[in-house]
Amino acid sequence: PRRRPGPDEPPSAPHGARRVPHGARRFLHANALIIGALAIVALIAAVSAVVLISRAAPASPAVVAAVPSASPGPTASPSPTVAPTPAPTTGPSPSPVLTPSPVAVPSPTQEPTATPAGATPAPTSDRYAVLEPCPATPACWLYTVRPGNNLWSIAAWFGIPYQTVLTLNPRIVDPALVRAGDQITLPPPTP
Numbered sequence: 098p099r100r101r102p103g104p105d106e107p108p109s110a111p112h113g114a115r116r117v118p119h120g121a122r123r124f125l126h127a128n129a130l131i132i133g134a135l136a137i138v139a140l141i142a143a144v145s146a147v148v149l150i151s152r153a154a155p156a157s158p159a160v161v162a163a164v165p166s167a168s169p170g171p172t173a174s175p176s177p178t179v180a181p182t183p184a185p186t187t188g189p190s191p192s193p194v195l196t197p198s199p200v201a202v203p204s205p206t207q208e209p210t211a212t213p214a215g216a217t218p219a220p221t222s223d224r225y226a227v228l229e230p231c232p233a234t235p236a237c238w239l240y241t242v243r244p245g246n247n248l249w250s251i252a253a254w255f256g257i258p259y260q261t262v263l264t265l266n267p268r269i270v271d272p273a274l275v276r277a278g279d280q281i282t283l284p285p286p287t288p
């Protein structure tokens with residue numbers, strides 16, 4: 098009589114079947130995900146190879162070689178025959194050939210023109226539209242503070258360091274007290 102396994106025992110193998118050694122079973126259980134992933138990768142590689150081979154350009158007309166017969170004695174071997182040339186088919190057009198793009202050649206720069214001494218250069222920034230030139234000082238501009246302005250925003254909009262704005266306006270003791278309508282002195286803004 099065969100003994101039935103208890104609830105804590107693994108079922109026994111059917112009669113005549115080989116049992117997997119305990120160490121191999123533990124290895125298979127521990128590495129089942131890795132083994133499955135490797136099997137999937139191998140399957141993908143095989144499918145990719147088949148697709149690549151099927152997409153390969155058709156070979157030139159094949160020459161069928163004659164195979165000598167297995168019968169003994171002198172027999173005439175058939176001459177090689179050429180397979181019929183396939184008719185041209187419309188397929189994907191050939192991929193475009195990459196051509197090098199032209200290289201930009203820098204043009205010579207113009208020599209700077211001299212500005213007469215004491216002349217103020219013409220404004221080149223639209224920010225000058227909100228500035229007034231200082232009455233007695235060259236390279237000095239007056240800005241009238243608008244509602245919502247503060248010294249940080251003014252300095253950033255004109256491209257001037259904040260500390261420069263404070264240095265040019267020593268009468269501003271507390272920058273938080275600057276109000277709309279106040280005039281502040283600024284250097285020429287950056288273009």
